[in-house]
Amino acid sequence: MGIVSPGFHGRPRGREVELPPGQYLVEDFPVLSAGPTPRVPLDRWEFSVTTESGTTHRWSWPELMALPSERMTVDLHCVTRWSKLRTRWQGVSLDTLLAGVETAADFVLADSYGGYTTNLPLQDLRNGQAWIAYGYDGKDLSAEHGGPARLLVPHLYLWKSAKWVRGLRLLTRDEPGFWESAGYHDYGDPWREQRYQGD
Numbered sequence: 001m002g003i004v005s006p007g008f009h010g011r012p013r014g015r016e017v018e019l020p021p022g023q024y025l026v027e028d029f030p031v032l033s034a035g036p037t038p039r040v041p042l043d044r045w046e047f048s049v050t051t052e053s054g055t056t057h058r059w060s061w062p063e064l065m066a067l068p069s070e071r072m073t074v075d076l077h078c079v080t081r082w083s084k085l086r087t088r089w090q091g092v093s094l095d096t097l098l099a100g101v102e103t104a105a106d107f108v109l110a111d112s113y114g115g116y117t118t119n120l121p122l123q124d125l126r127n128g129q130a131w132i133a134y135g136y137d138g139k140d141l142s143a144e145h146g147g148p149a150r151l152l153v154p155h156l157y158l159w160k161s162a163k164w165v166r167g168l169r170l171l172t173r174d175e176p177g178f179w180e181s182a183g184y185h186d187y188g189d190p191w192r193e194q195r196y197q198g199d
């Protein structure tokens with residue numbers, strides 16, 4: 001997978017346009033968590049996808065590790081205005097996980113260990129745009145950044161990338177998650193500066 005960030009497609013290459021409007025560059029990796037960091041032992045960890053008809057597909061940790069993984073370099077954009085460019089990750093593409101899932105749903109509510117939720121259109125998880133990421137910068141993803149595994153959807157503001165992800169609910173109707181219920185934008189495209197409802 002890409003050495004070039006999905007966010008670059010169709011944009012000029014100049015350094016000055018690497019940042020979406022209203023963002024500034026950071027070199028460190030800030031931690032933003034709405035609550036305590038959940039610690040889930042790997043032998044009890046599971047990731048699930050539940051369809052609109054109630055069918056649940058489950059992966060244990062060894063099952064996730066057995067799937068083909070990708071290494072990707074992507075830019076991160078937080079709605080609190082920091083951006084971190086060219087971060088290096090490893091994980092399983094949602095295309096791989098969704099390949100055997102039969103669904104007609106258009107929406108997803110991602111659930112995390114600890115109770116965090118965030119919603120997004122199912123099509124934003126397809127076609128090489130999203131991963132269940134478990135490696136960061138050549139190491140296991142740390143707990144503070146969402147380890148053992150987090151959703152990574154870098155083309156949307158980073159609140160959509162649910163840390164400690166536990167499962168996806170596929171829904172026929174859009175349902176707001178934690179920040180979306182608190183006034184943040186339903187979709188959250190950083191290039192269109194969709195920070196809050198009405199943007």
Ligand SMILES: Nc1nc2c(c(=O)[nH]1)N[C@H]1C(S)=C(S)[C@@H](COP(=O)(O)O)O[C@H]1N2
Pocket residue numbers: 029030031032033034035078079112113114116144145146158159160161162163164
């Ligand atoms: N489970 C969970 N996922 C979460 C959050 C959270 O509080 N809980 N915060 C979100 C927000 S607002 C941001 S900016 C990023 C921060 O990721 P980081 O702490 O790895 O920088 O995680 C997102 N995913």
Ligand SMILES: [Mo]
Pocket residue numbers: 032078079080158159
């Ligand atoms: Mo954020």
